[in-house]
Amino acid sequence: AQKVTQAQTEISVVEKEDVTLDCVYETRDTTYYLFWYKQPPSGELVSLIRRNSFDEQNEISGRYSWNFQKSTSSFNFTITASQVVDSAVYFCALSEANYGGATNKLIFGTGTLLAVQP
Amino acid sequence: EAGVAQSPRYKIIEKRQSVAFWCNPISGHATLYWYQQILGQGPKLLIQFQNNGVVDDSQLPKDRFSAERLKGVDSTLKIQPAKLEDSAVYLCASSWRGANTEAFFGQGTRLTVV
Numbered sequence: 001a002q003k004v005t006q007a008q009t010e011i012s013v014v015e016k017e018d019v020t021l022d023c024v025y026e027t028r029d030t031t032y033y034l035f036w037y038k039q040p041p042s043g044e045l046v047s048l049i050r051r052n053s054f055d056e057q058n059e060i061s062g063r064y065s066w067n068f069q070k071s072t073s074s075f076n077f078t079i080t081a082s083q084v085v086d087s088a089v090y091f092c093a094l095s096e097a098n099y100g101g102a103t104n105k106l107i108f109g110t111g112t113l114l115a116v117q118p
Numbered sequence: 119e120a121g122v123a124q125s126p127r128y129k130i131i132e133k134r135q136s137v138a139f140w141c142n143p144i145s146g147h148a149t150l151y152w153y154q155q156i157l158g159q160g161p162k163l164l165i166q167f168q169n170n171g172v173v174d175d176s177q178l179p180k181d182r183f184s185a186e187r188l189k190g191v192d193s194t195l196k197i198q199p200a201k202l203e204d205s206a207v208y209l210c211a212s213s214w215r216g217a218n219t220e221a222f223f224g225q226g227t228r229l230t231v232v
Contacts, residue, residue: 004160037223043207044121045161045223091160104149104213105174106221108160 002027004094006109013082014117020078021112023092029053034068034075035093035106045091051075082116089113120144122224124210130230136198139227143191143212149173150187151221152195153209161209167193168215200231 003026013019025034036048049059049066059066063080079086093106123142131137143150148169153161164183165175169190178185182201187193197204207228211221 042225043209043228044225045209045211047220047222050220093160104219104221105151105163105166106153106161108162110158110160 002029002094002096002107004092004107004109006092006112008112009110010113010115012115012117015084016081018078018080019082019114019116020076021090021092021114023075023077023109025073025075025092025094027094027096029096031096033095035095036066036075036077037091037093037108039089039091039111041088048077079114082114084116084118087114087116122210122212122222124208124224124227126227127225128228128230130232131200133202133231134199136196137200137229138194138196139208139210139229141193141195141210141224143193143210144222146214147212147222148190148215149213149219149221150193151211151213152185152193153211153223155207155209155226157206164195164208197229200229202231205229205231 005024032053034051037045039045056068065078067076089111091111092109095106125140150167152164154164155161164178165185166173167187170187183197185195207226209223209226211223213219213221
């Protein structure tokens with residue numbers, strides 16, 4: 001069965017600190033997708049990254065970076081020089097690859113609430 | 119490009135009452151999803167449509183929940199009768215037809231059952 005674990009329930013940092021959000025996943029599929037979503041207080045889930053299981057290169061986008069380690073089934077997310085606007089709930093999610101028209105459903109972790117203090 | 123629209127944003131009902139939520143996906147998106155997000159948890163898929171056909175409703179409590187997507191565009195999710203444990207945010211998402219396409223989410227409807 002597929003499962004996503006985000007062990008950190010809440011993290012509080014002071015602005016400009018770096019922060020890493022952990023994500024560990026379980027799947028029997030050899031091909032799958034991993035995601036990170038941001039959910040601000042407005043409620044809308046915003047996709048930050050979508051990563052194919054065959055692409056293990058780390059990725060950097062501005063202040064955001066992602067470390068994908070297949071050997072440990074982890075997909076961690078780091079925010080460098082955090083800002084107050086980064087305050088939100090962050091979800092890691094897993095989706096099995098779909099080549100036959102079946103469901104694309106996302107399996108979400110329980111989320112990590114990040115509070116960035118000024 | 120307009121995003122996924124949902125209404126209402128908030129709804130408070132008494133247990134055993136019925137309620138309906140509406141979703142208008144992004145134009146051209148063939149796939150539509152309804153997720154339930156209970157406070158403190160990640161979203162859980164209730165039902166997925168491809169055009170107006172159901173692809174996955176394995177986690178939909180069919181004794182009280184129903185959903186339809188007439189004409190393959192807008193969708194309605196209904197709960198009848200509501201229970202206290204149905205209090206949650208109901209998120210609608212849509213994506214292009216095809217394998218492994220990215221889903222875009224609406225702002226959700228926050229339901230409180232008292």
